[in-house]
Amino acid sequence: MNRSRLLPVATALVALGALSACAAPATSTEPSSSEPVTITFSSYSYGAQGTMGEGMQALLDAFADEHPEITVEPQSVPTADVLTKARTDVAAGSAPDVVQLGYSKMAEAFETLPVQSLEQLAGDEWDGHVEGINEALVQTGENDGETAALPFTVSVPALFYNADLFRAAGLDPERPPTTIDEVRAAAEAIVANGTNGAYFAIADASKSDYLTQSVINSAGGSVVSKSGDVAVDSPEAVEALGAVQALVQDGLMPAVGVEDALANFSSGQLGMFVSSTAVAGNLAQAAEGAFELRSGGFPSFGASEARPTNSGAGLIVLSTDPAVQRASWEFVKFLTSAEGYSIITEQIGYLPMRADLAEDPAFLQEYFENNDLLVPSLEQLADVAPYLAFPGENANQAVVTLQDDAVEPIVLRGADPQSTLEQVAERIREQTGQ
Amino acid sequence: MTARLRAWPYLAPLLILLGVWVYGPAVFTVVLSFLDWNLTTPPVGVVGLDNYAALWRHPEFAQSLVQTVLYALVLLPFSTVVPLALATLLWSRPGRAAEIYRAILFLPVILAPVAVAVAWRFLLNPLQGLVNEMLGALGMPPGNWLGDPATALVVIVVITAAKVVAFNMLLYGATLASIDRRVVEAARVEGATALDVARSIVLPHVARPTVVLALLSLVLAGQWTFTNISVLTQGGPDGATDNVFYRIYTLGFTFFEIGEASAAAVVLLAGFIVVALAWGLVRRVSRAT
Numbered sequence: 237m238n239r240s241r242l243l244p245v246a247t248a249l250v251a252l253g254a255l256s257a258c259a260a261p262a263t264s265t266e267p268s269s270s271e272p273v274t275i276t277f278s279s280y281s282y283g284a285q286g287t288m289g290e291g292m293q294a295l296l297d298a299f300a301d302e303h304p305e306i307t308v309e310p311q312s313v314p315t316a317d318v319l320t321k322a323r324t325d326v327a328a329g330s331a332p333d334v335v336q337l338g339y340s341k342m343a344e345a346f347e348t349l350p351v352q353s354l355e356q357l358a359g360d361e362w363d364g365h366v367e368g369i370n371e372a373l374v375q376t377g378e379n380d381g382e383t384a385a386l387p388f389t390v391s392v393p394a395l396f397y398n399a400d401l402f403r404a405a406g407l408d409p410e411r412p413p414t415t416i417d418e419v420r421a422a423a424e425a426i427v428a429n430g431t432n433g434a435y436f437a438i439a440d441a442s443k444s445d446y447l448t449q450s451v452i453n454s455a456g457g458s459v460v461s462k463s464g465d466v467a468v469d470s471p472e473a474v475e476a477l478g479a480v481q482a483l484v485q486d487g488l489m490p491a492v493g494v495e496d497a498l499a500n501f502s503s504g505q506l507g508m509f510v511s512s513t514a515v516a517g518n519l520a521q522a523a524e525g526a527f528e529l530r531s532g533g534f535p536s537f538g539a540s541e542a543r544p545t546n547s548g549a550g551l552i553v554l555s556t557d558p559a560v561q562r563a564s565w566e567f568v569k570f571l572t573s574a575e576g577y578s579i580i581t582e583q584i585g586y587l588p589m590r591a592d593l594a595e596d597p598a599f600l601q602e603y604f605e606n607n608d609l610l611v612p613s614l615e616q617l618a619d620v621a622p623y624l625a626f627p628g629e630n631a632n633q634a635v636v637t638l639q640d641d642a643v644e645p646i647v648l649r650g651a652d653p654q655s656t657l658e659q660v661a662e663r664i665r666e667q668t669g670q
Numbered sequence: 671m672t673a674r675l676r677a678w679p680y681l682a683p684l685l686i687l688l689g690v691w692v693y694g695p696a697v698f699t700v701v702l703s704f705l706d707w708n709l710t711t712p713p714v715g716v717v718g719l720d721n722y723a724a725l726w727r728h729p730e731f732a733q734s735l736v737q738t739v740l741y742a743l744v745l746l747p748f749s750t751v752v753p754l755a756l757a758t759l760l761w762s763r764p765g766r767a768a769e770i771y772r773a774i775l776f777l778p779v780i781l782a783p784v785a786v787a788v789a790w791r792f793l794l795n796p797l798q799g800l801v802n803e804m805l806g807a808l809g810m811p812p813g814n815w816l817g818d819p820a821t822a823l824v825v826i827v828v829i830t831a832a833k834v835v836a837f838n839m840l841l842y843g844a845t846l847a848s849i850d851r852r853v854v855e856a857a858r859v860e861g862a863t864a865l866d867v868a869r870s871i872v873l874p875h876v877a878r879p880t881v882v883l884a885l886l887s888l889v890l891a892g893q894w895t896f897t898n899i900s901v902l903t904q905g906g907p908d909g910a911t912d913n914v915f916y917r918i919y920t921l922g923f924t925f926f927e928i929g930e931a932s933a934a935a936v937v938l939l940a941g942f943i944v945v946a947l948a949w950g951l952v953r954r955v956s957r958a959t
Contacts, residue, residue: 316904320923327709348710348926432797441904492796492817500797629708633925645908648817 273563274307275555278322278332281389281584283312287517291583298579299570306563315442318549319632322349326554333555333564336388339376340444342550343625344632346379352553353382357565365569368590376622377550385550386572387589389580391513392544392620393437393450394613395419395535399528401507405429412532414542416479419508419535423488426507432500433488436480437511439644440494443636446512446547446623448643451476453543453621454536459638460624466670468638469654469661476537477646478653491648510534512547513613517585520609533612543621548586574599587613630667637663696939703932710926721933731934733909734917735941741827741913742891748831749838749887750880756835757842758872761849762864775839778832787901790829791816816902819910826903826911830895838883845879846872885949889942892916914938 281292296308311332313321319341325331326349337345345351354377355362366374370387377385399409405425413419423433438447449459457472467473483489490497494511501509502522509519516531523529534544551571553564570576574590578599581588587610593599594614604611626634642660645651703721707713725731756775760768778786793800794815802812815825849871857867892915899905905912905920912920914934922931 323710323926324923348708443904490797492814495791496795496797496799496817499792499795503798505798630925633927636924640906644906649819649907 271559272305272307273559274309275333275560275563275567276309276311277334277336277567278311278313278318278325279336280313280315280318280338280549281336282310287521287584288514291517291580294583295571295576295579298575299567302570303563303566306566308567319345322554326350331554333553333560334567335552335554336549337385337552338442338444338549339547339623340446340625340635341632342377342385342552342623343627344629345552346384347629347631349552350554350556351379351384352555352561353379353384354386354553354565354568355382357553357561358569361569365572368574368592369572370589370591370617372620372622373546373550373589376546377552385552386568387546388549388551388571389514389584389586390546390548390550390589391516391586392546392613392616393447393510393534394513394516394544394610394616395508395510395532396501396516396519396609397422397508397530397532398501398504398506398523399530400504401426401429401431401527405507409528409530412530413508413535414533415535416537419510420483420486420488423483423507427488432490432506434483434508435489435497435501435506435510436483436647437494437497437509438480438647439639443639444547445635445638445643446545447510448477448638449545449621449624450534450543451480451537453545454534454540455479455538456540458621458624460626464627466626466634466661466664466668468642468664469657474653474657477643477657479537480647481650481653484647485650513585513587513610514548515585516609517583520585520607529609531609531612533616541619542616543619544616545621545623547623578603581610585610587617591617626664626668627670628668630669634664634667637667699932699935702928703936705929707928708926709922709928717929721927721929722937724927724930725933725937730909730912731914731917734905734912734914735937737823737911738892738913738915740823741895742887742889744824744827745831745834745891745894746884746887748827748834749891750884752831753835753838753883754842754876754880757839757846758868760839761843761846762867772839772843776836778836779840783833783897784901786833787829787898790898791902794825817907819908822903822907822910826895826898829898829902834887834894841879841883842876845876849875885945889945 279292281288282296283289284292292310296310299306299308311321315338318335318337322332322335322337322345331350335345358365366383366386370390373387373390374383377383377387379385395412397409397412402409402422405422405428407422407425413422419434427433436447436451438451440447445459452459452468452470452473455472455476457467457470457476459466459468459473461467461470480489484491490500490506492500497506497509498511498515500506502519504523504527513531519529534542536542551568553561553568555561555564572589574593574596577588577590578593580586581593581600582603588594588600591614594604595601604614625631638660641663642651642656646653646656704716704718705713706715706717706720760772796802796812796814796817801815805812813821815821854867854871857871862870892913895913896915896919899911899913899916900919903911905916918931918934918938921927921934
């Protein structure tokens with residue numbers, strides 16, 4: 237066969253290769269119940285750079301010391317791909333036993349994955365264990381009337397600021413901005429002094445809408461109304477996103493991606509960075525010896541009170557083998573215990589989901605006396621509006637649509653908030669069957 | 671046993687592998703394109719041509735198709751002319767220096783694709799990246815290279831081009847190595863210039879591989895760019911860097927619309943079959959004339 241005949245065949249084979257990528261046979265296997273038990277843990281914190289990865293390793297080491305009979309095999313997964321990997325693993329019959337899953341993907345996971353009831357796995361231990369854990373976030377993990385996810389690495393958005401840039405701009409670092417108008421005013425002063433003003437990390441690569449929900453909630457709105465209808469085109473949503481857009485249009489916020497802005501803030505060239513407290517540990521490391529890093533609560537928009545929405549992840553169990561389920565519960569129980577939450581706070585910078593730990597001398601009292609970066613968020617925890625998921629099994633698709641087709645174009649590229657949100661709301665209604 | 675029958679046992683391993691890994695899943699994909707399936711729960715049922723209709727109803731798919739062609743066209747010179755020029759330069763001056771240059775130019779092929787993409791993210795940081803710093807030093811304005819829909823696709827192409835140029839340069843180098851240097855020397859003795867040598871000896875020798883690489887570039891451009899799109903832009907901003915391969919991945923493994931993703935793959939296959947048939951027709955006509 238000469239080359240001219242080979243080429244069409246090769247072309248067709250390449251195309252078939254592309255086709256084959258979409259076909260995944262579905263089989264199932266039963267996990268082993270032999271002792272000692274080995275469980276798999278799918279996590280986006282494990283193996284991550286900086287304090288995130290180090291803190292997760294410390295958690296795994298502490299669990300291994302306490303439960304030598306249980307071997308945990310961690311699987312590192314990019315944040316945006318946790319649900320994708322879990323679903324493809326389930327389809328391939330190799331589901332991870334425990335998954336660290338972001339709240340923006342939780343509703344879809346409940347609809348499409350074999351998520352186990354943690355209450356049933358815990359049995360008599362349940363009531364005693366959950367006592368003291370943030371109630372609103374425990375309720376966020378409810379599926380069909382039973383808790384299927386416990387809060388794990390949870391954060392709320394906060395305002396981090398460079399106190400040195402505040403002083404240089406003639407601002408008082410003891411009085412961080414508490415409203416969007418004050419953020420604007422502070423940003424104007426900082427920009428006038430030659431550096432970048434403020435940045436809302438509202439359109440990030442992981443396609444989470446926690447900050448979108450936070451600004452809309454803080455303007456008095458909600459992405460989903462009380463009756464369950466999609467409400468991303470409400471006047472409050474238009475006002476909230478319009479206010480963030482105005483920062484960009486007035487040169488007070490750089491129109492760049494979150495990673496670029498984070499690098500800019502870490503190098504001391506950006507005055508304020510509004511983002512999840514998950515970055516607190518890494519920011520503190522970057523600021524050490526370079527500039528004075530401080531934090532404030534999430535700002536309010538308009539006349540409404542600040543109502544930040546939590547981000548981060550909960551823990552779910554997918555295993556169906558009784559022995560593995562027992563080991564998985566022991567693992568989840570440890571990660572959400574006083575000791576587990578203390579390690580998460582001290583080493584990574586997430587908020588402790590047992591608020592009393594902050595005043596407990598046996599756990600985090602000393603930490604909070606020496607580290608005030610999380611204190612404003614801890615104080616704001618009572619005002620947190622729990623993450624709201626769009627209804628149905630296309631919840632994650634709806635979030636990606638909201639972030640890619642509305643939030644990013646509006647905030648970073650000047651799209652009209654009103655018409656853009658109306659168009660995207662229609663699309664999301666179609667996706668969610670409304 | 672006849673000679674024809676005796677051939678089958680030798681062919682069987684390859685045919686079985688092709689059946690299991692290529693044609694079987696391909697047929698399965700065609701079947702899936704008519705179903706409503708989310709990967710983890712049993713298929714809801716046969717939906718006819720609904721998945722195909724959904725592709726055309728949503729503008730993202732058509733946009734990704736157009737941009738796939740755009741990627742191929744913009745990458746075309748980087749898969750043909752540029753590597754040919756580099757390979758010819760290195761071939762025309764053999765020696766240790768040429769070997770060193772060849773090794774340096776080939777480096778992008780052996781670097782981990784994700785690591786390269788992450789490095790580019792730092793270099794292209796619009797606020798403090800090295801690229802903008804260098805442009806500033808030259809008195810040129812900075813750019814938001816990956817965040818601006820007007821520049822993002824070109825940047826993805828340029829980043830991808832380094833690897834394509836390096837790999838095809840090696841292929842051209844292998845072709846050029848088969849040219850008998852005594853022919854070149856004889857031509858020079860007869861008074862041929864470097865341009866004469868390139869036009870009369872080198873180009874006829876590399877004409878066929880050039881056509882093959884050009885066509886492969888049209889077919890593979892979308893796949894070459896996949897990693898850079900995935901790491902750097904996720905198809906954005908405003909879908910400006912999306913292509914049909916990334917769209918299929920998004921539909922299938924971000925949105926879990928397996929039926930729609932399969933329909934997109936079938937449409938892509940149909941497109942490639944048309945290209946292959948057109949190529950065969952061109953060859954036949956050119957041979958007849």
